[in-house]
Amino acid sequence: MEENEKLETMDYEAIHEKRTDELTELLNKRDMKQLKQRMEELNEFDVAEFLAEIDDNQMPMVFRLLSKETAAEVFANFDTPEQEKIINSITDSELSGIIEELYVDDAVDMMEELPANVVKRVMRAARPETRNLINQYLRYPDNSAGSIMTSEFVDLKKYMNVKEAFARIRRIGEDKETIYICFVTSADRKLEGIVTVKDLLLADDDTVLEELMDRNVIFASTTEDQESVSEKFSDYDLMALPVVDGEGRLVGIVTVDDIIDVMEQETTEDFEKMAGILPSDKPYSRTSTVEMWKNRIPWLLFLMLSATFTSMILTSFEDMLAVQAGLVAFIPMLMGTGGNSGAQASTAVIRSLSLGDTEPRDALRVMWKEWRVSILCGLTLAVVNFFKMLLLDGLILRNDSVTVAVAATVSLSVLFIVMFAKVVGSALPILAEKLGVDPAVMANPLISTVTDAVSLLIYIYVAKIILHI
């Protein structure tokens, strides 16, 4: 039947919506038997989405219809609020069943988000071994390979042959996160090589793994930053990466689906830093007003206070600006153009650094390129601005203070400001990288505060020279 649906519509979104509607209908009809069966057939992400949208009173009841395995998978796909709701409405033994079914990395993720009292109850419900494992994983530093790895991998020995390897995969593979990449370890659990199921399938039954395995293993250490782990996945097109401790013992693996989450999280952090927001782990919709205030106010305060320099410059040239009051009208445009030019350069360089396309040693090359780009951009803007001021501000809007000399002053300032902004905008992120600071911090807000002050000085000195004031 589902097959027919597909052949008729061929639109995944339509099929998906129809399926969710069917679940809602079955729930409204109280046809629990059918509902249970349909939920078991669907992908656990879709079931989690369906459950998250139904009424709070009904949700735990519907969740309990699921089989133990599906329940754990759906549970792992829930956001924290739904996980809390479920934990608070099931028995200890049901809770224990779910915890034991979860992959360790999912359990650890959950523990990091849940309130302390709920964590306590979950830990009590877990078996001692599971509890120890979770506790051990919770001790790895935030955002390290250790904090995102999981313990459910297939380990093999190098003296096994292909047939024995398959026998072991069949025996222990059921609840592993991946069976396709297997890890060959020594008696003392040191990582010796990897072998893929593809290698195994294409080899003869009696080939020994020692001949088959790849010793040139790409691995991470437990304390390695997750951003570096995700670069390895991207460079080497990996499906899973082994994680070893200081003694070379295999302690866990990171799988590619976790890396996709890491990439999303790291990108969000970069966006936040570049907008002058302190990074937070929580999604926007679940961040409270006070938390948002806490994340946003530090940079706003710092940048507001930094603007004191701009005020001081303006104050000290007050007399000059009083003589040529018309000049004030173009200050916002000049600052805006400086800020935008700097933001373009810094954003491009920050992104290039984070993709590994630019290295700190390319600093001079980058600045030289930005210098040339800034001359092209600056000249274009200056010429357009010159004629715009004479025609629009001067002739059409009849702004008497706009003379040829004033238009020239503003236009020449545009050129110099753009040149300054682009070169500084590209240099600061690289400098940050060299100093071991995240370049993303050197983004728009900070650079525009610097360019604001310098733009003003450029404008004033150009005016002094051209207008003789």
Next chain:
Amino acid sequence: MEENEKLETMDYEAIHEKRTDELTELLNKRDMKQLKQRMEELNEFDVAEFLAEIDDNQMPMVFRLLSKETAAEVFANFDTPEQEKIINSITDSELSGIIEELYVDDAVDMMEELPANVVKRVMRAARPETRNLINQYLRYPDNSAGSIMTSEFVDLKKYMNVKEAFARIRRIGEDKETIYICFVTSADRKLEGIVTVKDLLLADDDTVLEELMDRNVIFASTTEDQESVSEKFSDYDLMALPVVDGEGRLVGIVTVDDIIDVMEQETTEDFEKMAGILPSDKPYSRTSTVEMWKNRIPWLLFLMLSATFTSMILTSFEDMLAVQAGLVAFIPMLMGTGGNSGAQASTAVIRSLSLGDTEPRDALRVMWKEWRVSILCGLTLAVVNFFKMLLLDGLILRNDSVTVAVAATVSLSVLFIVMFAKVVGSALPILAEKLGVDPAVMANPLISTVTDAVSLLIYIYVAKIILHI
């Protein structure tokens, strides 16, 4: 030997560097036999990196040491300049060998980047079937599922049993991008279900696929946007996704390693849009000065010209500002604070929209939240600014024009400006999403131009009321 290295150092980066150094040494010693052997052992990404760094004259010669399979894999890992170098220095038959070994998606990627004359030569070297396939894939719209899919997948039939399925996987699996997810298709190539190697391994030999396969397939259509494809990978933790045409026929698959590239590319595009840069496919280091000028000047011009409104406002209140010349000194700070507040809100909302955490229908909830955050931020800034102006500007810097009334004017303006900026900053991206425009365009530059003008008006009207001018 490599094993010992690992056990001693346990630092992947150190091992990696040592290996590259060894390759360089072998090359300098002209020990081509050893060099060839070591290169064959290493990961193709590392070999590609090594080759990209050695001298242009030697590079093609060293590349030709590689076996046909490795050569194709290393070639796929090259950037366009290295690919071009190789193509220009090998014979037609060597080129043909590489093209036939490449996965179609890698070949298509390459064709999209290479100059037209090189593409022509490559196409001539390819076998007619390969040429047709590449041409067909090149016709899919840019950034669609069709443009990133590949044709190398394992297809099975539902009447096969597990043993037959394994036989087919062994026979055709060697050069498939993934063998772990197999696709069950009907006689007319319509997608009927998927079956994983894990399912097959854990089942009995004579189980028929029809009983084993998952009919609840998640799929994409050829014209679907790659961003939506990548969301499916992230939601459902997929390793591979089938792509079907309008008639439901399976035409290709997308694998998770390609999705990682897509995610990086989409993130770069978002960063560029948010900084007022037209998105380009090329990395920063390979974009020419003129191209960078072309990508950056449109927004710079538009924003510069938009600042005419701010100039007009300032000009029309020139007389009033002349009376209270001290007020001008705080305009840059007010505009900066408005711009930064707006950028924080818009960035947070844009990111939340792109992660699917916020939907357009949440518009009122989001604006209500930003409204409350803006009151908290605005009040904090206003209070700090009030005392800072009185103490720093007034007492310490002895700026006579800073009276209590002026400090109150500026501080009250800060409050209103932050409130305006945050609400507009959060509303514009949602509005864009509703109108089908990419919300990323509603970011910092555009919002600061809007808030610049409004900030000024707020300031002037607050001054009129408090200072009675």
